[in-house]
Amino acid sequence: MHTQTLAGKTAIVTGASSGIGYATALALAKAGAAVVVQARRQERLDELVRLIESQGGKALAVAGDASREEDIDNLLEQATSWTRGGSKYDIVVVNAGRGLAGGILHSDESQWQEVYDVNVLGAGRLLRRAGHYLVQRKGGDIVVVGSSVGRNISPFSGFYGSSKFAVGAMAEALRREVCTAGVRVSVIMPGIVVSEFQGVAGYNAENFGKTVEQFGKLLQPQDIAEGIQFLVSLPPHVNINEMMIRPTGQPYP
Template structure:
């Protein structure tokens, strides 16, 4: 069902995106790996060399308006039109409404909402064009990484959470818009994942380790990637459109 398919994966230089690239190539999916760091993407390419699916890196900034179109075009030049797009790139921001750094709000909204909106529009437009050409015989998948804090309000992390609430609504609206073309738009809502995300975003790591002590073992990126791999491998008529996964001991 998946061998020979072509995927674009953003945020592929680390964390969940990197794990998705690894899972996909193991199944024979070719991956255009997108991220900011060319060196780290090259390391991913080297690490996954020799698998049934191949990796081609494409570094750049996902907040640039036409970057999604660049990625889709690059994948098509390499192998043919993509049929999977995984939106994994994003940013975190610690702090409450009163306590978060207001100087970072615009950057967060740009990365976590506007960039995702552009990715969804560009990818769905491209997928719909190809679906109309082939009558929807080929299933196409758009997978977006959300968060449990995009469903359950967190007073401790509301600014970041609000971007996920917004993205969740976009994903469901797009699903309704394109599902008749056999385009499956899927939301993945992970709980706590030990991936380096929190440290890069500036969260208090003592707090995070306390969370890990209380709620762990935490998820790891490979746990999330295995779910995504399962989602895109379903038969054309089966769509797992919204999946939450948490560490077993995480209460909220």
């Protein structure tokens, strides 16, 4: 049962058309936040907005590509001019990203640039802009969705893992820059979550399913969303910098 712990706040969630982003937008809205959602698929965002509004919440869809500088700028501009959200934002969930099966030797090299454009450079631009804005406001939350393979690099997803290692490093660097202004930065590192992510990354029953079936019940996007809601609902003087959430049966990574 969600309480209105985030009433009066506005949250931005990227990569909100499915999976963790979709579930996070719903969770934050249920907790009372007005939510600005970004993804490339306008129709999925519109569906999410309708669902949030049908539950009494407030939401705004801003379609865009999280790797494009102009789309990031437009997202933040829309958030700060949205009167239903109070013409400001307090929480930024840097969730947009994509996976890639394989390590340095066997991942598809033609996709390397796209992985870093979204997972590292796009995320970094959003961190920079949101960091400047929240420092001026003297408070707020930035939550970066990393990965357990960003901490425990796996040869089966090594190139992707390197991108999540990088964004985790950027988040900690940002935390040190902004913490004295009252801005919190957290990295949440999911283990295996069942979503569209696996298919886009190139995982299938052969290279993924056999490995994970031994782990038992896997995480759902809602499990991570609840972790994010917990982080941003803490008292302002408490900042959990890192949180790793795995299925109970997942030994590694």
